[in-house]
Structures are given as structure tokens and as C-alpha cells.
Amino acid sequence: xxxxxxxxxxxxxxxxxxxxxxCTFSDGTSNNFRWxxxxxxxxxxxxxxxxxxxxxxxxxxxxxxxxxNLHVSLHIREPQPSDxxxxxxxxxxxxxxxxxxxxxxxxxxx
Amino acid sequence: GPKVLQIPSHQIIDMGQMVTxxxxxxxxxxxxxxxxxxxxxxxxxxxNFYNGKVMEKSKLFKDQFSVERPDGSYFTLKIxxxxxxxxxxxxxxxxFDRTEVFFGxxxxxxxx
Numbered sequence: 001x002x003x004x005x006x007x008x009x010x011x012x013x014x015x016x017x018x019x020x021x022x023c024t025f026s027d028g029t030s031n032n033f034r035w036x037x038x039x040x041x042x043x044x045x046x047x048x049x050x051x052x053x054x055x056x057x058x059x060x061x062x063x064x065x066x067x068x069n070l071h072v073s074l075h076i077r078e079p080q081p082s083d084x085x086x087x088x089x090x091x092x093x094x095x096x097x098x099x100x101x102x103x104x105x106x107x108x109x110x
Numbered sequence: 111g112p113k114v115l116q117i118p119s120h121q122i123i124d125m126g127q128m129v130t131x132x133x134x135x136x137x138x139x140x141x142x143x144x145x146x147x148x149x150x151x152x153x154x155x156x157x158n159f160y161n162g163k164v165m166e167k168s169k170l171f172k173d174q175f176s177v178e179r180p181d182g183s184y185f186t187l188k189i190x191x192x193x194x195x196x197x198x199x200x201x202x203x204x205x206f207d208r209t210e211v212f213f214g215x216x217x218x219x220x221x222x
Contacts, residue, residue, distance in 0.1 A: 096143075096208035102152040
């Protein structure tokens with residue numbers, strides 16, 4: 001059964017400084033990894049989907065995947081206070097089932 | 111982008127009563143999912159549904175839970191009877207071909 005762990009649990013950065021979030025998973029056979037953002041009282045917003053080792057950029061959000069190391073990261077360039085939210089890593093398994101991490105709570109200070 | 115609508119956003123129910131959570135998926139989507147998130151904890155898969163059948167369910171999908179999509183409109187999660195530990199936010203999701211999955215904003219269920 002896939003296990004997904006995220007670190008750190010919470011992160012505070014200054015506006016404009018790079019924010020880096022980490023995610024490790026237990027089963028490297030998946031080829032579908034996502035980063036979501038969850039604002040309180042709102043749904044999930046998909047930020048980046050990545051399917052192969054390497055880097056995938058979507059605007060200010062860049063995901064790095066290294067399946068050999070069972071690791072996927074998210075880097076947020078020039079974060080703004082409006083980026084303050086919980087960031088969820090998800091790994092897709094069979095039947096399109098997503099296994100989520102517990103999330104990293106990001107706070108961006110102006 | 112495509113929207114999954116969940117109605118209502120918050121529901122309060124007495125323990126032991128039945129509750130039905132409604133989800134209006136994206137119109138041409140074929141795969142449907144429910145996830146459960148207890149406050150402060152991680153989002154967990156409950157069930158997925160395709161072609162009128164449950165494809166896979168987790169151990170969180172208790173016997174008191176059922177899903178259906180009658181007349182091809184709303185995708186529903188029914189809990190009968192409810193228990194205190196069912197209090198959580200329930201997220202519905204849908205996808206066309208199991209690639210991109212779109213989530214609703216969730217229904218917060220409070221069992222008292």
C-alpha cells in the first residue's frame with residue numbers, strides 16, 4: 001500500500017523568497033504525481049502534475065521527480081501572501097486512486 | 111475550468127440518522143470518487159465508481175456507506191446510520207478517463 005509523507009509540516013517564508021516542499025512515497029512504480037493546494041473552506045486546486053523523472057514547470061510552481069529516490073518536491077518561486085495554504089502531495093495508483101500526504105502548511109509573510 | 115459542485119457545503123445531522131451527500135460531477139465525466147478528510151488530518155480515499163459500479167473501496171468505506179448515481183445525474187454518498195466518527199469533510203471528484211481528476215469544494219458533515 002502506497003504511503004506518502006510530506007515535510008516540513010509547516011513552513012514560513014518571506015514574500016519573494018523561494019519555498020521548497022518535500023514529499024516521499026513508498027512505491028516507486030507509479031508514474032503520476034500531483035501537487036494540490038488547499039485553501040481553507042475551498043476545494044483542491046491542482047498546481048502541477050508530473051509523470052516522468054525530471055522537472056515540470058507550471059508558472060511559478062516547479063515539481064521535481066526522482067522515482068529512484070522515491071521523492072518529489074515542489075518549489076514556489078516568488079511566493080506571495082495569497083499563496084498561503086496547505087499544499088498536498090498525491091500519488092496516483094491503480095483505478096486512479098490518489099494517496100495523499102498530510103500536507104505542508106505554508107505561510108508567506110509580507 | 112471544469113467544476114464539480116457539492117451541495118450543501120455544510121450539513122449537521124443527529125447521530126443515527128441517515129444523510130445523503132450530493133455531488134454534481136463534470137457533465138461528460140465517467141469516473142467518480144469520494145474522499146474523506148477529518149479536520150487536521152490527511153485526505154483519504156473512500157471509493158471510486160464507474161459504469162454504475164464500485165471499482166474499489168477502502169477500509170474506511172464502512173458497510174453503512176453506499177454510493178450511487180441514479181439517472182446519471184448526481185453522484186451520491188449515503189451514510190445510514192451515521193456515527194460521530196463520520197464527522198469530516200467529504201470531497202467528491204470526477205474524471206473523464208482517469209487522468210486529470212477534478213475535486214469539488216467538499217461538504218462538511220457534522221454528526222452530533
